[in-house]
Amino acid sequence: MKTQVPARWIFVFLVGLLISCRPHAGTLPDFTALVEDNQDAVVNISTLQRVEGRRGQGQRVPEFFRHFFEGMEDHFDTPPRDAESQGSGFIISRDGYILTNYHVVRNADRILVRLQDRRELEAELVGQDEQSDLALLRIEAGDLPVVRIGSSRDLRVGAWVLAIGAPFGFESTVTAGIVSAVGRSLPNENYVPFIQTDVAINPGNSGGPLFNLDGEVVGINSQIVSRSGGFMGLSFAIPIDMAMDVVKQLRETGRVARGWLGVLIQDVDRDLAESFGLDKPAGALVAQVMSDSPAAKGGIQAGDVVLEFNGERIHRSSQLPHVVGRVVPGTEAEAVVMRDGKRVTLKVPVGELPEDGGRRSRDAQVETPEVQADPLGLTVEPMTAQERENMGLDHGVKITDVRPGPASRAGIRRGDILRTLNNMTVDDPEALEEILTTLPQNAWVPALIQRGENPRFLALRVEADGDAESEE
Structure with missing residues (x-):
């Protein structure tokens, strides 16, 4: 005999099951106290910049019609005007020091800081650093609310973070999310290991603080x-540990000094790893060493793969500028490189990053006849003295033709400069012929080429x- 379960008990059971399956509602963070404790230390920054007018090719256009001629400014006179921009910042000391982004105050003639109590004060630019996109301001005020500075080194992927700023001018806007990645490199940003988040950031948020759940700026x-x-x-944030180091230097000297090696580097892929004797793709491959640079003085060579620097493992090439930049210029650092299949430890003097990023040496060599490198599928000819001078190279051969073969499969193109092959310098076509006789069969070997200004x-x-693959 079957027992019938009353419908009301089934209903109670299902309700209880649904309640127990709620997605951890009790563990979601409550940001209200964090915001109340810190929002008064977040400021809105506005700047004014006087943009000079330009004299065009024709007559001045009346203001009423000007929007019809957008994009044709070169043909008309334009009057001087005031350009405005907005961003955010936060107070780091009670006597008025404020941290923000360099791009928020770049080229500003006047900087205004608006506090949460509605006061508007003109700010002095103490110092700025374009490389890290940071600027330090100061306002004449005392007993100001300040944020608590934390440590970005303690951040873990998946941790909750919160931003306060003024996107599109909406002051004290709060958004939250999680850390998506740490130590992230961005194109053209060599010296900042960014914190990546999914916190909603929009124009006007720039320069504002990113908090952890303890209410500390990270x-x-x-x-x-x-x-x-x-x-x-x-969205991407500058780590606070790096930012406070910049602040310290700006307060003491008004400028920032960074470590510099003087090398051009690239990532290591699987095939390059095998050709350099690595068990996996890792490190920063040195494609070029600038003459008279700290790297050259320390014995670093093109073809070295930097695996460690100053005690830190280098997993990707993008890490190396971050690590080197933090080293105090004038000190010595230890570098571990892979060279000819062996680990080599070097003592490298770290220089200071010059404003122009360093200069390449420019020497000339003698021309030699054209040669076909059939095992590679190449035709090469010597570089002229003028070509060497223009490219800043003291060796290499110019590739004039690429046929189906190992070179084309590797990605070598007509017009590239072949500088080294299997870690041997290609001084001229005759040298290349000699190197070809020593190449191992059915093994990966590295080739250093120059394409325009970029070595790779x-x-x-x-x-x-009989083993070659058809490319048809």
């Missing part, structure tokens, strides 16, 4: 990646007779 909101100009889930290693493989 970053400065700086950039977004967007196809629309607005937030798309990718490529991995190529010379197959034994």
Whole structure:
């Protein structure tokens, strides 16, 4: 005999099950206390810049019609005007020091800081650093509310973070999310290991603080990646540890000194790793060492793969500028490199990053006849003295033709300069012929090429007779 369960008990059971399956509602953070404790230390920053007018090719256009001629300014006179921009910042000392982004105050003639109590004060630019996109301001005021500075080193992927700023001028806007990645490199940003988050950041948030759940500032909101100009889930903050080091230098000297080696580097892929004797892709491959640079004095060579620097492992090439930049110029650092399949430890003097990023040496050499490098599928000729001088190279051969073969499969193109092959210098076409006789069969070897201003290693493989793959 079956027992019937009353419908009301089934209903109670299902309700209880639904309640127990709620997605950890009790563990979600409550940000209200954090915001109340810190919002008064976040400021809105506005700047004014006087833009001089330009004399065009024609007559001045009346203001009423000017919007019809947007994009044609070169043809008309334009009057002087005031350009405005807005951003955020936060107070780091009771006597009025404020941290923000460099791009918020760049070229500003006047900087105004608006406090939460509605006061508007003109700020002095104490110092700025374009490389890290940071600027230090000061206002004449006392007993100001301040933020608590934390440590970005303690951040873990998945941790909750919160931003306060003024996107589109809406002051005291609060957004929250999680840390998506740490130590992230962005194109053209060599010296900042960014914190990536999914916190909603929009124009006007720049320079505002990023808080952890303890109410400590761990970053400065700086950039977004967007196809629309607005937030798309990718926002980036400058780590506070790095920022406070910049602040210290700006307060003491008004400028920032960074470590510098004087090398051009690239990532290591699987084929290059094999050609350099690495068990996996890792490190920063040195494609070029600038003459008279700290790297040259320390014995670093093109073709070295930097695996460790100053005690830190280098997993990707983008890490090396961050690590070197933190080293105090004038000190010595230890570098571990892979060279000819062996680990080599070097003592490298670290210089100071020059404003021009260093200069390349420019020497000339003698020309020699054209040669075909058939095992690679190349035709090469010597570089002229003028070409060497223009490119700043003291060796290499110019590739005039690329046929199906190892070179084309590696990505070598007509017009590239072949500088080294299997870690041997290619001084001229005759030297290349000699190197070709020593290449191992069915093994990956590195080739250093110069394409325009960019040196780059490529991995190529010379197959034994009968093993070559068809490219048809």
